[in-house]
Amino acid sequence: MKAYVFPGQGAQFAGMGKELYENNSQANELFKMANEILGFSITDIMFEGTDEDLKQTKVTQPAIFLHSVILAKTLGEPFKPDMAAGHSLGEFSALVAAGTLSFEDGLVLVSKRAMAMQKACEATPSAMAAIIGLPDAKVEEICNGITDEIVVPANYNSAGQIVISGTIPGIDKACEQLLAAGAKRALKLNVGGAFHSPLMEPAREELAKAIEDTAFNKPVCPVYQNVDARPQTAPDTIKTNLISQLTSPVRWTQTVENMIADGATHFIESGPGTVLQGLIKKINKEVITESRS
Helix, strand or coil, X not given: CEEEEECCCCCCCCCCCHHHHHHCHHHHXXXXXXXXXXXXXXXXXXXXXXXXXXXXXXXXXXXXXXXXXXXXXXXXXXXXXXXXXXXXXXXXXXXXXXXXXXXXXXXXXXXXXXXXXXXXXXXXXXXXXXXXXXXXXXXXXXXXXXXXXXXXXXXXXXXXXXXXXXXXXXXXXXXXXXXXXXCCEEEECCCCCCCCCHHHHHHHHHHHHHHHCCXXXXXXXXXXXXXXXXXXXXXXXXXXXXXXXXXXCECHHHHHHHHHHCCCCEEEEXXXXXXXXXXXXXXXXXCEEEEEC
């Protein structure tokens, strides 16, 4: 069975999507439509901008979404997934590719999500850090033991690789304790703030109304969502989980394990980069992975 997966923030690169735009008429039309929906020429920044330009909040998330979805819609064989999933932002790409959201509605929600997250980051200085080489349970135990600051597991990426999220003092304290407990690395990430933590509550509240007001259809295949790592097809459940996503951890390890248990043998990453392929291979070396980028 084929599973399509879609990357999240951090996968962007200068020049992304340009070849697709120039060589595929359907992709060209979708990129031009995106410029109109967003009210600025995101294609100019994607195709000709610098890495620094692509880090702008209003650009990064829509750019990755556009690259991912347009690839799935326009390249090679017809898009016929048996199941789909996305990492954080990538969940929106998965939902559009699976027909739950229209291209236009998906892009509008991603743009609103980016702006809401930026405001939440500006409201409270915060950070994230990648922890390598400790069991998930130990990371959870140490985060739970820090009660005077906010620090929580945010991304369960693969066995022995977890990202934590919280206030800057909370992250500093957790990193010190995790290294003392035997972590191989505790590396602060170059991100705007504490994604997938309680500090994103203002963004969750802002995005919730937009999601509730958007039409969601039944997907053409099950979509495994970040919040519960389970396959979902009911539009109301998908909406509820998507609203919870900003303040809940991304359960990527569990998602991939569940997809494999349900029959996935071939994972196709649609979007910039190959980060998810690497994570999937760390979770299970036996599955086939490939990239559409």
